[in-house]
Amino acid sequence: MNNFELLMQGFHTAFSLINLTVAIGGGILGLLVGATPGLGGVTGVALLLPMTFKMDPTTAIIFLSAIYFGNMYGGAYSGILLNIPGDSPAVMTALDGYPMSKQGKGGKALFAANVSSFVGGTFGIITLTIFGPVLANIGLKFGPAEITALILLALTSIGWLLGEEFSKGIVAAALGILLSTIGIDSMAGGMPRYTFGTVTLMGGISFIPLVIGMFGMTQVMELMKTKEKDSLTTGRRLSVRESLLDKSDVKRISLPILKGSVLGNFIGFLPGAGGTAASFLAYVFDKKTSKHGKDMGKGMIEGVAVSESANNAAAVGAFVPLLCLGIPGSATAVVLFGGLMMWGLQPGPLLFVEQSEFVWGLIGSMYIGNVACILIGLMIIPFLMSILKIPKGIIAPMIVVICIVGAYSINNSMFDVWFMIGAGVIAFILKNNNYPIPPILLAFVLAPMFEQSIRRAFTISNGSPLIFFQKPISAVLLGLTIFFLLSPLLVSVITKRKNRICEEKN
Amino acid sequence: MELVIILAEIVLSVIWIVLGLQYGFWEGGRPESGFIGVIFGTIVLVIALIMGLRLLIRKDLKISFQFNKSSAIPVLAAVLCVIFIYLFGIVAAVFLFIALWMRFISKYAWKKTIIVSLIFTLFVYGVFRLWLHVPFPTGIVVELLL
Amino acid sequence: MKRMIFSAILVLFVAGFGFANGQTEEGADSYPSKTIEFVVPASPGGGSDTLGRLLTDIIQKNDLVDGNIVVVNKPGGASAVGQQYVLGRDGNYTLFTMNAAHALAARANSGIDSMKFTPVAAVAMDNVLFLTGADSGYRSIDDVVSAAKGKPNQLTVGVADNLDQLCVAQINKSAGIELKGVYYDSASESNAALLGGHIDFSIANPNECIGQVRSGDIVPLATFNNERLEAPFADAPTFQELGYSDVEFQMFRSVMGGAGMSEEVQKFWSDVFAQVVETEQWKTQYIEKKMLDPKFMPADEYGPYHRQAAKRLQQDAQDIGLFD
Numbered sequence: 001m002n003n004f005e006l007l008m009q010g011f012h013t014a015f016s017l018i019n020l021t022v023a024i025g026g027g028i029l030g031l032l033v034g035a036t037p038g039l040g041g042v043t044g045v046a047l048l049l050p051m052t053f054k055m056d057p058t059t060a061i062i063f064l065s066a067i068y069f070g071n072m073y074g075g076a077y078s079g080i081l082l083n084i085p086g087d088s089p090a091v092m093t094a095l096d097g098y099p100m101s102k103q104g105k106g107g108k109a110l111f112a113a114n115v116s117s118f119v120g121g122t123f124g125i126i127t128l129t130i131f132g133p134v135l136a137n138i139g140l141k142f143g144p145a146e147i148t149a150l151i152l153l154a155l156t157s158i159g160w161l162l163g164e165e166f167s168k169g170i171v172a173a174a175l176g177i178l179l180s181t182i183g184i185d186s187m188a189g190g191m192p193r194y195t196f197g198t199v200t201l202m203g204g205i206s207f208i209p210l211v212i213g214m215f216g217m218t219q220v221m222e223l224m225k226t227k228e229k230d231s232l233t234t235g236r237r238l239s240v241r242e243s244l245l246d247k248s249d250v251k252r253i254s255l256p257i258l259k260g261s262v263l264g265n266f267i268g269f270l271p272g273a274g275g276t277a278a279s280f281l282a283y284v285f286d287k288k289t290s291k292h293g294k295d296m297g298k299g300m301i302e303g304v305a306v307s308e309s310a311n312n313a314a315a316v317g318a319f320v321p322l323l324c325l326g327i328p329g330s331a332t333a334v335v336l337f338g339g340l341m342m343w344g345l346q347p348g349p350l351l352f353v354e355q356s357e358f359v360w361g362l363i364g365s366m367y368i369g370n371v372a373c374i375l376i377g378l379m380i381i382p383f384l385m386s387i388l389k390i391p392k393g394i395i396a397p398m399i400v401v402i403c404i405v406g407a408y409s410i411n412n413s414m415f416d417v418w419f420m421i422g423a424g425v426i427a428f429i430l431k432n433n434n435y436p437i438p439p440i441l442l443a444f445v446l447a448p449m450f451e452q453s454i455r456r457a458f459t460i461s462n463g464s465p466l467i468f469f470q471k472p473i474s475a476v477l478l479g480l481t482i483f484f485l486l487s488p489l490l491v492s493v494i495t496k497r498k499n500r501i502c503e504e505k506n
Numbered sequence: 507m508e509l510v511i512i513l514a515e516i517v518l519s520v521i522w523i524v525l526g527l528q529y530g531f532w533e534g535g536r537p538e539s540g541f542i543g544v545i546f547g548t549i550v551l552v553i554a555l556i557m558g559l560r561l562l563i564r565k566d567l568k569i570s571f572q573f574n575k576s577s578a579i580p581v582l583a584a585v586l587c588v589i590f591i592y593l594f595g596i597v598a599a600v601f602l603f604i605a606l607w608m609r610f611i612s613k614y615a616w617k618k619t620i621i622v623s624l625i626f627t628l629f630v631y632g633v634f635r636l637w638l639h640v641p642f643p644t645g646i647v648v649e650l651l652l
Numbered sequence: 653m654k655r656m657i658f659s660a661i662l663v664l665f666v667a668g669f670g671f672a673n674g675q676t677e678e679g680a681d682s683y684p685s686k687t688i689e690f691v692v693p694a695s696p697g698g699g700s701d702t703l704g705r706l707l708t709d710i711i712q713k714n715d716l717v718d719g720n721i722v723v724v725n726k727p728g729g730a731s732a733v734g735q736q737y738v739l740g741r742d743g744n745y746t747l748f749t750m751n752a753a754h755a756l757a758a759r760a761n762s763g764i765d766s767m768k769f770t771p772v773a774a775v776a777m778d779n780v781l782f783l784t785g786a787d788s789g790y791r792s793i794d795d796v797v798s799a800a801k802g803k804p805n806q807l808t809v810g811v812a813d814n815l816d817q818l819c820v821a822q823i824n825k826s827a828g829i830e831l832k833g834v835y836y837d838s839a840s841e842s843n844a845a846l847l848g849g850h851i852d853f854s855i856a857n858p859n860e861c862i863g864q865v866r867s868g869d870i871v872p873l874a875t876f877n878n879e880r881l882e883a884p885f886a887d888a889p890t891f892q893e894l895g896y897s898d899v900e901f902q903m904f905r906s907v908m909g910g911a912g913m914s915e916e917v918q919k920f921w922s923d924v925f926a927q928v929v930e931t932e933q934w935k936t937q938y939i940e941k942k943m944l945d946p947k948f949m950p951a952d953e954y955g956p957y958h959r960q961a962a963k964r965l966q967q968d969a970q971d972i973g974l975f976d
Binding site for chain 1: 724725726727728729730732733736757764805806808813814832834835836837844845847848849850851863864869
């Protein structure tokens with residue numbers, strides 16, 4: 001039996017009234033959890049897992065994959081509407097999504113986010129269906145040296161992303177990296193670093209309070225600065241019709257979606273990478289390789305499209321090493337798989353052979369979950385848009401409350417709440433002095449992966465940097481990094497020379 | 507303000523470099539705990555010094571940062587809300603917080619204030635406590651009452 | 653008038669939600685008289701979390717305790733953050749999960765006097781395996797030792813925590829070789845590195861590698877337990893069989909009580925967990941699924957065991973210079 005027939009059989013298992021109901025229910029729950037700051041992704045799925053204990057296996061898988069997809073979709077919503085990203089990949093979505101909301105194009109941004117999520121996710125599922133095992137093995141080729149080179153490429157590109165002043169962008173990114181070093185160093189016998197003698201800091205800084213403070217709190221502070229008593233969108237009337245994408249929008253977003261899907265999906269295969277690295281690299285890639293690049297970050301629909309499609313493609317990509325090799329590619333996938341294992345399933349290379357009915361049922365239910373989510377996602381746009389119409393005097397305290405409760409719930413800790421408020425104040429001051437905030441958060445997310453892989457690589461090579469150049473993949477990636485670092489210099493040299501030639505001619 | 511930020515960056519990066527060197531930079535052919543901290547601390551230090559020097563030379567110490575009083579409202583309010591949480595627990599604090607803000611900062615009528623706060627509080631309680639089982643703390647006052 | 657209505661609503665509110673938060677009236681003689689907190693000093697989804705939630709679930713489903721139990725995740729600092737939190741709670745109403753790795757996190761926990769906690773019961777033992785990739789060329793521990801003899805600090809072992817690092821140190825000491833530990837975040841990550849050929853060996857619990865072992869992609873070379881395990885690990889000899897008599901390790905998973913838990917309460921919980929490990933749900937969903945040793949130790953046995961195990965782990969760690 002070929003893959004296609006197996007998939008059809010999977011659909012056959014999946015289609016029933018109860019399963020479809022559950023898919024829609026799971027999608028709604030997932031969307032809500034994903035959109036709630038502080039509960040996105042891992043925590044959300046972990047908390048909802050017990051609900052599946054009483055279901056039969058197929059129903060439970062469909063429920064879980066609908067939740068999983070719902071999460072991916074939902075993370076973008078609060079980022080677009082309130083500038084509080086629901087999870088870390090949504091930081092990139094908020095970059096363009098929130099400015100769009102302010103320009104009164106929030107509905108379009110939501111619509112584009114849904115469509116891109118759907119296409120990215122579907123792309124991921126199709127590659128999983130066709131090429132799964134082959135791709136998983138390519139992912140394995142990425143060892144410490146290759147991952148180091150990949151993250152280095154990402155980190156150096158943070159510099160050019162955003163911000164008028166190059167040096168401030170670099171400082172912001174470096175500060176994010178410094179923050180990430182706080183806490184216990186798991187690679188050296190558990191040495192506490194930069195904790196200044198406190199136990200609270202030993203666990204390190206959690207991303208969620210940081211992002212809620214730096215985006216959400218500063219958001220309210222900015223909001224109070226303006227005089228008007230209006231809603232977030234400064235009073236523009238919003239209609240559902242406006243949120244529909246017209247022909248030119250579709251044309252604008254189709255190439256970014258393709259880029260995001262392919263790149264995001266690939267990064268999802270890599271062990272230990274994940275949605276954030278995927279949406280970030282795809283965004284930078286699109287910014288560098290397209291005409292609209294220079295306007296990205298100011299409310300371009302392309303930015304929303306590329307980051308959401310990459311994020312969802314990566315989320316499905318993470319299933320490839322999981323199903324084909326038994327190696328989870330993301331934290332959420334781990335929790336989800338924990339749930340799937342309740343039915344005696346053993347992750348590993350034999351899964352496709354021994355439990356093919358189950359695996360194809362899962363893949364089938366991914367298609368169903370994804371379709372359920374886009375339907376729900378599109379239907380709730382009007383409700384979401386009504387949030388934008390709430391007057392400032394009511395929405396401002398509500399955002400503050402969501403910031404506080406969200407920061408509290410991630411670790412059930414009041415320290416995180418204080419930290420969130422402090423991060424908000426600092427980010428507000430930095431922002432008003434032209435320091436870009438997103439690089440801090442992105443560097444913070446990527447830095448631990450960078451530190452661990454560079455230290456692993458040097459441990460393996462006994463301190464010899466040759467390891468990075470002997471391996472073809474990392475050599476190419478490092479070459480690209482150096483090229484991108486030097487390219488602004490080269491460009492300026494070339495333009496100067498051109499100018500000189502022109503002057504001489506004159 | 508620019509200068510204050512730069513000074514803070516210098517202090518921070520020096521702390522990271524000094525502690526990082528204590529944690530170990532490179533030992534026995536492999537990077538140690540302080541490796542990343544020292545490298546990126548140095549990057550911050552160097553750039554901060556250059557930016558600082560440029561500022562001093564240009565003498566354009568113009569104060570670009572205008573502090574707007576209303577920007578402080580959310581921060582003070584958030585601090586107040588946290589104090590409420592310690593006193594009354596999260597649920598009551600949320601209600602009080604929204605109600606006070608709507609009444610005294612946004613100047614809505616009492617009726618609307620209470621209805622909106624009540625609905626929103628129930629929403630928060632429903633989503634976080636009942637559905638997601640986040641253990642909400644009860645405040646000191648509540649514990650005394652019971 | 654408005655103000656009065658307002659205060660009335662407020663009072664109702666405070667009282668209503670205070671009650672809803674699970675506070676019951678004091679004064680009843682029987683234990684427990686208020687909500688019990690089960691602290692998981694790790695994030696949702698991990699091994700400690702699974703254990704904490706499963707234990708709570710079984711207790712509630714079988715009505716083993718007449719009261720409400722809530723699971724509270726306090727991740728961070730290799731359990732230090734969670735333990736610090738427990739110290740600040742009512743010892744009689746707080747339980748938390750413990751395992752050998754957490755007991756070893758001495759340096760992180762240096763600010764916490766772990767002897768203040770009350771040992772309640774050990775619920776299971778986990779085994780540890782020494783693995784290699786199918787195409788690595790190593791077929792036995794002898795192959796490993798003879799290959800490593802010639803080149804100290806060349807061969808690499810993926811380790812996920814300090815316990816694994818201790819296991820590597822045991823082999824090194826016993827066989828007179830120098831294998832090099834490379835830290836990974838989890839055993840599944842180090843298994844991925846093993847499959848990709850980036851490292852030579854890896855250390856994992858049975859449930860972390862069973863899929864790849866059954867498919868033949870990963871080969872178990874030996875087990876740290878002193879008895880052979882069941883299939884598909886039955887071919888892997890114990891280190892003791894191979895003549896490395898001082899290479900031996902098993903990891904305990906247990907439940908501890910807060911500081912100052914009274915002896916009656918300690919006994920109460922020890923009895924509760926003795927009932928838990930007899931349930932079908934526990935056997936199928938935990939022991940079988942995770943391929944654990946179903947060894948239960950009540951409080952009076954686990955107390956001395958815990959103290960001794962913790963001490964030995966610290967000593968071993970110091971001996972190999974883990975905390976330098």
